[in-house]
Structure formats: C-alpha cells, structure tokens
Amino acid sequence: MPCNFQTVGALLVASAMLLNVTSCSESNGKEDSAAKTDSVQAPIAVSRVMGVARIEPENGIQTITAGTTGKVLNVLIDENQDVVGGQSLINVAVAVETAQLAQAQSKLATQQASIAARQARLNGLNVDLQKARDTYERNRQLIDAKAQTKQALDESKAALDRLVTDVASAQADVLEATNRLNELRADITYYRTVVGQKKVAVPQPGRILKVTINPGDYVTDNTQIAEFAAAGPLFAKTEVDELYADRVKTGQRAALISQTTGDTLARGTVSFTADYLRKKSLFNDQNTEQEDRRVREVHIRLEPGRSPLIGSRVDCLILL
Incomplete structure (x- = not known):
C-alpha cells in the first residue's frame, strides 16, 4: 500500500499536540494540589495580648x-507637692462662726451658774x-x-400647800435652765463643727x-x-478584647511600652481582672472601633522604680 507522507505528518503533529496537552494538565493538577496544601496551616498559638493602658493610682x-462655703484667705498647697493625711489645703474665712462659738461658750458658764442658784433654792424649799x-x-x-386650835391647823395646811406649789415651780425653773444649758451645748457643738468644716x-x-x-x-x-493622687503603687489600667479576655489571669507578667519610642518603660503584674465584659470605655474619646466590641477591664500593678507619669497612655503587653 503506498505511503502518504502528508497523512503521516499530520498524524505525528496531532499526536505531539495531544501529549503536550496531557502534560500541561498533569502539571497544573500538581500545582493546584500543592497550593491547596500550602493554604492549610496550623493555627498560631497566641502567647501575648496587647492593649492601651492609662497610668493611674x-x-x-x-x-x-x-x-464648705466662704472666702478663700490662703492656699496652702502647690502643684506636685507631697502631703500627709489631715494637712490643711486652704484657709477659709471663719470670723462669723468663731464669734458665734465664743458667744455660746460664754453663755455656757452663765447658764451653769443659773442652774446652781435655782437648784440651791429648790433644795431650800424642799x-x-x-x-x-x-x-x-x-x-x-x-x-x-x-390640844391645838383649828386656826393653827388651817395655817399649817396653807403653809404646806404654798410650799408644795413653790417646790413645783422651782423644779420647773431648774428643768428649764437645764434644757437651756443643753441647747447651749448643742450650739457649741454645732459652731465647732462649722468652724471645723472650714478647715x-x-x-x-x-x-x-x-x-x-x-x-x-x-x-x-x-x-x-x-x-x-493617693500615695501607693501605680497601676496600668487597660481593656482586653473579648476574644482573649478569658485567658488573662491575675499574676501574669506584663510590660509597659512607650507608644512613641517602643522602649519598655516599666514592668508589672496583673492584679485585677473584671468578672464581666462591658463596652469599651477606658478610651472612649478615641472612637476607632465601629463595631460593638466587648472588653474586660484589667489592672497591672507596676513594680517599684521608674514609672511613666500619672495620666500617661502606654501600650500594655500581657504575657499569657
């Protein structure tokens, strides 16, 4: 049978094209399988959580x-001054209250003398x-x-009745004076309180x-x-997102990092974790979250030594 070279050439070209297509399909299948394998990765273990904290007592x-009320006479303190408990901060005018206190105290002695005189009279009448x-x-x-006349009996009875009345009146006088004394003592207590409140x-x-x-x-x-700011250790107060809230525990270590330089400013320990989640509130003046996120309040007790200034905002890194 005669050989047709054109027919054979066409068959060879078709066979080569078929092999090339098959090779490309196998290659693409292997690449897709490798891509799928690479996209499935093990979950990343979270060992730390970052938040923004404010430094406060x-x-x-x-x-x-x-x-209290009144005109300020003197200011006895300066900014950045350390003070002790009970130390006066300002002097407020107390001239009127002091005069009222002195007047009540002066009446107290007079009233005590009046009671003594009335009590002596009552004793005599008794x-x-x-x-x-x-x-x-x-x-x-x-x-x-x-052995006695009716007139003498009547006179003694009249004298007795008169003295009964006098004793009752004297008792009322003593009671009135005593009540007045108690009122004066109450006034003194009140004016002392008023003067004390002016401090x-x-x-x-x-x-x-x-x-x-x-x-x-x-x-x-x-x-x-x-x-x-009360004396005592400083605290970094932060909020942890609800995704990691249950992983934060008291006793965990934490570091405070400058938002400007990235330097570690201080270290501390988690001392408080809230028992509930709430809306973001610590930095509500920065509305960067559009969604309704829940957070857990966390306090970090700072170690003694160099600390950020009170009121500073820092990054807080908690080691889980």
Whole structure:
C-alpha cells in the first residue's frame, strides 16, 4: 500500500499536540494540589495580648472639693507637692462662726451658774416643805387630842400647800435652765463643727497634682480645689478584647511600652481582672472601633522604680 507522507505528518503533529496537552494538565493538577496544601496551616498559638493602658493610682485621680462655703484667705498647697493625711489645703474665712462659738461658750458658764442658784433654792424649799409637813402632821394630831386650835391647823395646811406649789415651780425653773444649758451645748457643738468644716484638709497621704483655686475665690461645698493622687503603687489600667479576655489571669507578667519610642518603660503584674465584659470605655474619646466590641477591664500593678507619669497612655503587653 503506498505511503502518504502528508497523512503521516499530520498524524505525528496531532499526536505531539495531544501529549503536550496531557502534560500541561498533569502539571497544573500538581500545582493546584500543592497550593491547596500550602493554604492549610496550623493555627498560631497566641502567647501575648496587647492593649492601651492609662497610668493611674489604684483609686484613680481624685477630685478634692471644698465641702464648705466662704472666702478663700490662703492656699496652702502647690502643684506636685507631697502631703500627709489631715494637712490643711486652704484657709477659709471663719470670723462669723468663731464669734458665734465664743458667744455660746460664754453663755455656757452663765447658764451653769443659773442652774446652781435655782437648784440651791429648790433644795431650800424642799427643806421648808418637809418642815411644813411635820408641822401640819403634828397640829393634826394635837387637834385630835383637843390640844391645838383649828386656826393653827388651817395655817399649817396653807403653809404646806404654798410650799408644795413653790417646790413645783422651782423644779420647773431648774428643768428649764437645764434644757437651756443643753441647747447651749448643742450650739457649741454645732459652731465647732462649722468652724471645723472650714478647715479643708486632704483625706490621706499623697500628692497634689493640680490646684484649681486662688486666694479671694468664694467656694461652696462642691467647688473643686485640687486634683489628688493617693500615695501607693501605680497601676496600668487597660481593656482586653473579648476574644482573649478569658485567658488573662491575675499574676501574669506584663510590660509597659512607650507608644512613641517602643522602649519598655516599666514592668508589672496583673492584679485585677473584671468578672464581666462591658463596652469599651477606658478610651472612649478615641472612637476607632465601629463595631460593638466587648472588653474586660484589667489592672497591672507596676513594680517599684521608674514609672511613666500619672495620666500617661502606654501600650500594655500581657504575657499569657
């Protein structure tokens, strides 16, 4: 049978193309399988969690109010000053209250003397009353024995009745004077309290951070006079996202890192973890989260030594 070279050539070309397509399909299949294998990775173990923290005393920065009314005569503190518990912060005018206290105290001695005089009179009347009773009883017995006149009995009875009335009146006088004495003592206690309240003092040792009052100002009970940080260790107060909240425990170590330089500023230990989740609140002035995320409040007790300034914002790295 004669050989047709054109037909054979066509068959060879078709066979080569078929082999090439088969080879490409196998190659693509292997690459897809390798890609799928590479995309399935083991989950990353989270060993630390980062948050933003604010440096504060344990009970936060406290606001001291005047708690009284009056004109400020002197401001006795400066900013950044360490103070002890009970130390006076300002002097408030107390001239009127002091005068009222002195007046009540002066009346106290006079009233005590008045009570003593009225009690002495009552004691004398009680003696006279007993004598009048004895006289009346004796006259009554004598008249029964026909040894005394009716007039004498009547006179002794009148004297007895008069003394009974006088004693009752004297007792009322003593009671009134005693009540007045108690009122004066209450006035003294009140004026002492008022004068004492004019002394504005710091409740516990610590540091004055800011003074917000000046001499000559008029203060009321709620007038702010200073911002105060109680003595004691500082704390970094942060919030951990709900995804990792249950992994944070007291006793875990933490580091505070500068948001500017990345340097480690201080180290500490987790001392408090809240028992519930809440909305973000610590830095609510920065609304960077559009979704409703829940967080757990965490406090880090800083180690003694160099610490960030109170009020600083730092990054807080907690080792889980």
